Amino acid sequence: MILNDILGRDVMDSNGERLGEVSDVRFALDAAPAQLLSRARMVGIVVSPRTATSFLGYERQDLSQPWPVAQLLRWRHRGSFLVLWEDIAVMGPDGVRLRSEFTAYESTLPR
């Protein structure tokens, strides 16, 4: 599967209600060490209720300067959340559908 097939697609819950768009896909390098980098496992998708575009990831990091830009981008992405891979039922160019008992997690990046 190619990543741009899912970025920006609609995210629905199990009842078909729209929750937002795929703003990003999160990976973690927590597999066994390889020769160079370890395998990048997909953790989940970041869902933004308003816009799929992200600008420098202000809303996912502790960036606060320049102050007006940080405030504007945080406000634009308010309500963003992370959905783990285990809670994704279908994923593809037609959109993403989540499982019925999915859990929404904070989308901020760990420091």
Add this chain to the structure above:
Amino acid sequence: MSKAKPIPAQDIKPAPRPAGLVLDAQLHLLDRQILDVDGVPVTTVDDVELSGPAPDEPIPEGAEAPHITGLLTGPVLGTRIFGGRPPSSRFIRIPWDMVAGVDTVVSLGVRANSLDASWVERWMRDQVIAKIPGGRHDPE
């Protein structure tokens, strides 16, 4: 486009913290420059290839999470402007096994000459630069 159903703030829980480095594809990978082991620019990350799942097919519960199999580069200028993406066959693949680090640039652990992605550089060197008088040696 219908308005998105909001998730109440109290239902958004603190995320589990993975053990290793965490990368967001748009923030840390896409459009980053790729340098080879000697710091020579190779290309940029135009797309990322995943090991699964089958597009638009139901994912069985407990299925193993997909991983990045390779970084893709290709003729994306037209599709960036007009939408869509080039067919998969037009992308040149750089396997993830060759990636040595992800920072402000993506660094590889191999030399650019061994990669398909740098064919334009080689073609320019052999077909254009080499035919210019003095183009086959360092300046004296």
